Amino acid sequence: MFSQDRKKQRKFLVKSWQKYTNNISLEPLEEQLVSIIEVHPEYHDLIANIDSEFFPEQDEVNPFLHINLHLALRDQLTINQPKGVKEIYQKLINRYKDHHVVEHLMMECIAETIYISQKKNTPMSQENYLNCITSLITK
Numbered sequence: 138m139f140s141q142d143r144k145k146q147r148k149f150l151v152k153s154w155q156k157y158t159n160n161i162s163l164e165p166l167e168e169q170l171v172s173i174i175e176v177h178p179e180y181h182d183l184i185a186n187i188d189s190e191f192f193p194e195q196d197e198v199n200p201f202l203h204i205n206l207h208l209a210l211r212d213q214l215t216i217n218q219p220k221g222v223k224e225i226y227q228k229l230i231n232r233y234k235d236h237h238v239v240e241h242l243m244m245e246c247i248a249e250t251i252y253i254s255q256k257k258n259t260p261m262s263q264e265n266y267l268n269c270i271t272s273l274i275t276k
Contacts, residue, residue: 147187147201150174154184173207176237180204206244219263225270232274246270 180200191199246269
């Protein structure tokens with residue numbers, strides 16, 4: 138369920154959560170989304186409204202984007218793409234001892250890479266992303 142259609146993505150996320158809360162069996166992607174939503178109780182009510190807008194300049198976190206960044210990172214880790222991301226993740230786990238904290242740190246690098254790419258209207262730079270997550274090891 139990877140789509141450029143924001144509303145469609147949001148509906149899928151909400152439907153997955155509703156299925157979970159109603160004890161309906163989930164598809165593998167739905168299970169992944171639910172596992173992320175579960176550790177973010179602050180989003181449980183927010184995701185009910187798929188038409189909501191969130192403004193980072195007003196310190197608002199977009200729960201849909203946040204959940205999808207978790208999903209993107211987990212996908213990267215599953216296939217070790219970009220090459221080396223899994224090893225960096227493991228080093229950060231060894232340091233922080235908390236998967237959720239490490240995911241958030243790495244997600245900041247994903248978000249930063251996306252932002253720069255959009256700002257410059259260029260493809261995302263794997264090199265910049267890898268530099269960013271590598272720098273987390275020494276912070």
